[in-house]
Amino acid sequence: METVCVLGAGSTKYGKLNDSISDIAVQSSINAIENACIKPNEIEAGYISNVFGIADKQVHLGPVIMSNLGIPDKPSLSIESACGSGSVSLREAFANVAAGFYNAVLVTGVEKVTQTGTEWTTTYFSYCSDFFYEGQAGASFPGLFASMARAYLNEYDATEEDFAAVAVKNHNNGLLNPKAHLRKKITIEDVMESPIVASPLKLYDCCPFSDGASSVILCNEKFAKSHTKDYVKIIGSGRGGSPAALQGRDHMTTIPSTKLAAQAAYKMAGISPTDIDFAEVHDCFTIAEIVDSEDLGFFDKGKAADAVRNQQTELRGSIPINPSGGLKSKGHPIGATGVGQAVEVFDQLTGNAGERTIKNAKIGLTHNFGATGASCAVHIFQNV
């Protein structure tokens, strides 16, 4: 197995973008290529992640992106795993480079949906649930995560204000991220007084619909060393699955796929949760970050709300979570999100995260799932 490295990273701003889906994908790809100090024709394959290309009338994005990069002969594909598409694409690219099939590949995640309006987006996103049991019964994602939140409040020592504190923290981090979608300082009161979306979740407990693209260049270490450029190693990669419908699970306050993916990634890396210096986790709703940080082993079950209350997950806390602002503030262009997490970790570990840099960080983790966690991938990165 080859050691797999991240040699460069790039991203568009997340938010409501005017350019086409192809254009923003190409922009972030070029950013990553330039950041890696390579030429496009050194790329041997393109791993694209996207869910709703139809929203901007472009499916089969790979060849369009590769053609616009001037490397139409290189193979490409698109990977979809709902909101976890980006990290699953990263995983496939990782597997192919690790196996020696390619020396260097482009991983680009992209989504462009805001032009379609909220009704379209909410309806189509619900097709990512187990539609037979969930979507067609009216259970869209805010409702499903609200069920998890209600269960958590019933089972553990947590309050709606604790959920709100997650949003406040992530907005504080996002303020320091020039590419974040929602750059706005908010208070616990702002969250508590925002309109109820699906009780107990309020508007400010929910991430936005975003457009955006993020890219990384993955390569083997020989390739990385031949370029005079800081790079980061991927030391762990894991995947897992959960019953597609929430109703099929034993518990509402834990996500099995996260645990499986994390176990596999920690095992590959030969480390434990206490070795992680910071993490980008899937906070599509504030309750998700609470559950994720327990399932990833950062806190005991039922204790994540305490940790948030005690500021342990803040930028200067013991285990900073979502320094980028997370899905909540940085935004959630669903096909791009998992790749965007890797961009943040790369920027952090190479000292390019500006004001939100976590001092002395050596090991970062990304956690990204699809739907209510039916699919999940976890990656662990280490600087060299």
Added chain:
Amino acid sequence: METVCVLGAGSTKYGKLNDSISDIAVQSSINAIENACIKPNEIEAGYISNVFGIADKQVHLGPVIMSNLGIPDKPSLSIESACGSGSVSLREAFANVAAGFYNAVLVTGVEKVTQTGTEWTTTYFSYCSDFFYEGQAGASFPGLFASMARAYLNEYDATEEDFAAVAVKNHNNGLLNPKAHLRKKITIEDVMESPIVASPLKLYDCCPFSDGASSVILCNEKFAKSHTKDYVKIIGSGRGGSPAALQGRDHMTTIPSTKLAAQAAYKMAGISPTDIDFAEVHDCFTIAEIVDSEDLGFFDKGKAADAVRNQQTELRGSIPINPSGGLKSKGHPIGATGVGQAVEVFDQLTGNAGERTIKNAKIGLTHNFGATGASCAVHIFQNV
């Protein structure tokens, strides 16, 4: 690298199906699992290929399929590469088993679109073109392939009747395939007299829109040998790309991605085109089969029409092409097509192709592309 084997294969009928997209995907998956004589929990990952899950309101198909198979904890993902999705999914599964990440995986391709009607399908399929240059200018796939056909007629010694002969042959083969969509004997005259879709292509030069699902079980050879079951080895796998828009290519009568994918697959297998006993190729339009069979090296450039005229590609010819009936007669459920080709090769090489069995066949090839060949994968299989 592990030797990768096909241990089992299964398929629904192709055509207009009434069951849901999830149901048909699960049906073909169960067929393959039973055919491989394994238990579902021996599968370690699911590689799903699909393009328009939204047509039946189910994206994020992987976890739904795995959950319905009783193995929700196993990771899965969906791969899209337009009409080439199935073979690209096969390639990713191949790479992961070859690299040792998994011992055995399920590859299932599925599409369910006929319920949406021709207008929806034609419009959405056009999003698989380079939409900026092609789709939005009104160039949908019949028109694009008609341009290739017209160029071929201008450049080489071929007639519209030669194109028609491809359709006649594939319908003859499809008559012998109980799972084919269009099981109807046709004549050259039938094709020539059918309505013009995009001159010189007529209705019977075009494959149908189909629903359907196909599945194979891939595993390493140790796993295969531990099961008392006929298996087939994958000895070559190659991928390639072309400029996404037809206008970006140097020639209209050849597809660069086919040549690149074939070269890579032949090189990996250590064989040449003359070693291939039969092939399943991407005949979305009759002109495509002509071009494919030249790009794959079976005939010199401009000579495939001769070969069809001389019956060389018929079931009892020197190099049978599309014994299953091909996309033209078997049908083209786009996400399933590439996997369905592998099912046919597996059935042929294990002596389970019934009346259409090609005698003494030892090596079969599959060729499947997306759009006008912007993406392509070629696989070569050998019996043991």
